[in-house]
Amino acid sequence: AQKEAEFYNTLLRHDVANKLQLVMGYLEILLEKELDSESRELAILAMRSARSAVEIIEKVRKLQMLKKGMERKRIELDELIEDIVDEYSKEAKKKSIEVDYRKGGKKVVADELLREAIANLVWNSIIHSGATKINIYTEENEDAVKIIVKDNGKGIPDEEKKKIFEMGYKGKESKGGGLGLYLVKKIVESMNGKVDVRNGVENGVTKGVRFEITIPK
Known part of the structure; x- marks a missing residue:
């Protein structure tokens, strides 16, 4: 029964993703034409919704990959x-x-989804933080390597910090599916690591x- 459910899950994701790609293709053609301002705005909103749906499907696919286990x-x-x-330089420059x-010359033993976890944190800071600067660096001790993504934005309220890695949780201004940070947590935990969030400190001021990802050696 589980194998059958997985089959239909994969089939559904694949078919829906393909249909969404078609929708996005038609919208791109439409946006190349001369439209009145209201029609253009509606087409742009439709494109954003389609892209958001594609991102959710991709995150679900990666959660499925975690269940199967991956080579490290x-x-x-x-x-x-x-x-x-x-990859994100264009979006960062736009904002x-x-x-x-800051290069650290560090190495870790992990699977390819570690990239997804770090990328999600960087993207989250670019889109949601209201920052002007994002610093990424690594630290190392005898037991583990830490990957830190720190921004100088508006911060996250303490009550949200407790819920931020829960499945489906979205901040007040978030338009996503509430899977990004949950996916980060699941990826890191699959490698026996952990992810934490805390207030940033700049020149002694909060x-x-x-965000810290800790991967054991």
């Missing part, structure tokens, strides 16, 4: 994080956010938020 290998964090920063990664 030694990963160079400098290369991985620089690739994430490059006048400086994203700085400002922004600091």
